[in-house]
Amino acid sequence: MSRAHENTRRKTPAGAPEPSASAELEVDALDLEAQGVARREDGKVVFIEGALPSERVTASVYRRKHQFEQATLTAVLRESSQRVRPACPHFGLHEGACGGCKMQHLHPAAQVAVKQRVLEDNLSRLGRVRPERMLRPIEGPAWGYRDRGRLSVRYVHKKGEVLVGFHERRSRYVADMRECHVLPPHVSALLLPLRALIGAMEACQTLPQIELAVGDGVTALVLRHMEPLGAADLQRLRAFAQVHGVQWWLQPKGPDSVHLLDEAAAIPLSYRLPEFGIVMPFRPTDFTQVNAHINRVLVQRALGLLDVQPHERAIDWFCGLGNFSLPLATRAREVLGVEGSEALVERSRQNYRLNAGARGVFGPLAPTRFVARNLFEMTPEQLAADGAAEKWLVDPPREGAHALVQALAGLCRAPVPGWAPPRRIVYVSCNPATLARDAGVLVHEAGYRCVAAGAVNMFPHTAHVESMAQFEYAG
Structure with a gap:
């Protein structure tokens, strides 16, 4: 996928050493950040992004500390039976990969087992x-479950394009996302239309984020804007809402400033707890x-x-x-x-x-x-x-x-x-x-x-x- 950023991208985080030659390691466990945990022969712990327990891998170190190292998977020599193919094309270790998920390469049932062990170990x-x-x-459902989210927005001057999505892995940059499998399908389908909408707005350079909230039958989008929106931009938002069936809220300042774009015909956000006969606006x-x-x-x-x-x-x-x-x-x-x-x-x-x-x-x-x-x-x-x-x-x-x-x-x-x-x-x-x-x-x-x-x-x-x-x- 072509990159939409205006500067030369780093291969490693700021301040990190250049990757070392790959080392072969046996992965014993998974830590709280979904990194494989291995030990060198001298006993030093190595945390490996993308590696799974029971695998033998090669890994490239990008950060060295006195007691541990952090590394990125370069090859799997012996694969875990729980490794699966990620559903999302934006997931992975490649440059620009989305940082919203960390475990798509691990079978969902194994993810739950890992979390249960984390709980037991902590207790x-x-x-x-x-x-x-x-x-x-x-x-519950492994996909399309995320009814809340904060999507970052960035106007890229060099390309004249807008990015809408989660941040890249270990980066402040916004991932070049075109779909998202943990968002509800109808929200995932809005990512590209939202890019086009923001790109057409006069205030496109001062719109840093869109917050998502899905209720029963209502999808609300909260647009953070750093300057007042003009009449033409407000009309663009209204047209988008009509076409895509969403409800726009505006946030000019802090959380207390959030208000509906159009109060008159808005359906209230709510969710139900049907077993108890409760509705929660x-x-x-x-x-x-x-x-x-x-x-x-x-x-x-x-x-x-x-x-x-x-x-x-x-x-x-x-x-x-x-x-x-x-x-x-x-x-x-x-x-x-x-x-x-x-x-x-x-x-x-x-x-x-x-x-x-x-x-x-x-x-x-x-x-x-x-x-x-x-x-x-x-x-x-x-x-x-x-x-x-x-x-x-x-x-x-x-x-x-x-x-x-x-x-x-x-x-x-x-x-x-x-x-x-x-x-x-x-x-x-x-x-x-x-x-x-x-x-x-x-x-x-x-x-x-x-x-x-x-x-x-x-x-x-x-x-x-x-x-x-x-x-x-x-x-």
């Missing part, structure tokens, strides 16, 4: 926790899960593990829009949702009111209250003030819930009158390292058992590991 090594049982991993810049299919299964499993009874109170920590809170309200006596963002708390309240007023055959929702609080500064005193609850759902960002579990451990060691530890906690995680850290606190300091844990393949073909764990109070 054991970082948290000194061994789950009593491993849950079957949650899996959202804005395209709100946090929602990337994979709608997996999210539905995730919510079902989390509530199944939590097993909330009609007489019990439940707390949903880091509740966001109410993705777990509202389903919990179909089961519990009372629900408290706690979130750091006041804007998200207000939207969760709106979502509760919307669903509470339209239950029909699903029955009423339990009384539910949402509050905004900095959960990274939680104290035992604040935790006690929130009251006792039999069941907790914890769904933090990548930083984890360390302050929360530390506060819980403090109260478990020195309980206050009228408060009791939750009998069961389900922790949903997007970072196995912080889950393992927090699991260690729950098990070794707060008196909990780790009853079960399992991986969630929210992002097929990437190295991202989602997971969940169930804890029972044993103190």
Whole structure:
């Protein structure tokens, strides 16, 4: 494929040594970044992009450190039985390859097994926790699953062309993408039309990104623009929306500036949790899960593990829009949702009111209250003030819930009158390292058992590991 960049491309990252002569290596494992892990005869670890466990390969080193080296695969001498042909022509190790995926060369079932092992290793090594049982991993469609995404836009002066897509592997450049197999097919089909649209706009040089959000029946595109858009450009956007059936949102400044191009006839973005009779409206810049299919299964499993009874109170920590809170309200006596963002708390309240007023055959929702609080500064005193609850759902960002579990451990060691530890906690995680850290606190300091844990393949073909764990109070 011809290159669309205006400068001479580097063969190696900035500051890296020139590739060394290829060395033969045996690959033993796969790391968190989907790199093959090998050892030289002197014991030095080599991380090899594109290599898989059990393979014998040759690799070219592009980065040397005292304790490890990073290398790129140059040839496979003995191939893994799990190696498959990537579906996407933009995936690979070649110059300009898209960096959106890292595992398309590994069979999807093997990807899930790797992520399950990553979870187990983190729990054991970082948290000194061994789950009593491993849950079957949650899996879903391997392709066309990505309902959220941030597409970079770049106008290339030398070629007079526009690129729209993900960044290249280990690069700030935008990949020359013409299709994407992890995006929904109808979104993948928009990549070339979007290039043509942006290229025709007067503001083509000041449009850095397009954010994607797919709801049930609505595809929203958020255009970031660094200067006001003229009437002709706005008309081009409207014509594109009419032809391709999308909804344009504009972002002139920060996330709070996002607004619909045309408010009048816009269909609200939303997704459904049909098992609970819940509809969740959202804005395209709100946090929602990337994979709608997996999210539905995730919510079902989390509530199944939590097993909330009609007489019990439940707390949903880091509740966001109410993705777990509202389903919990179909089961519990009372629900408290706690979130750091006041804007998200207000939207969760709106979502509760919307669903509470339209239950029909699903029955009423339990009384539910949402509050905004900095959960990274939680104290035992604040935790006690929130009251006792039999069941907790914890769904933090990548930083984890360390302050929360530390506060819980403090109260478990020195309980206050009228408060009791939750009998069961389900922790949903997007970072196995912080889950393992927090699991260690729950098990070794707060008196909990780790009853079960399992991986969630929210992002097929990437190295991202989602997971969940169930804890029972044993103190």
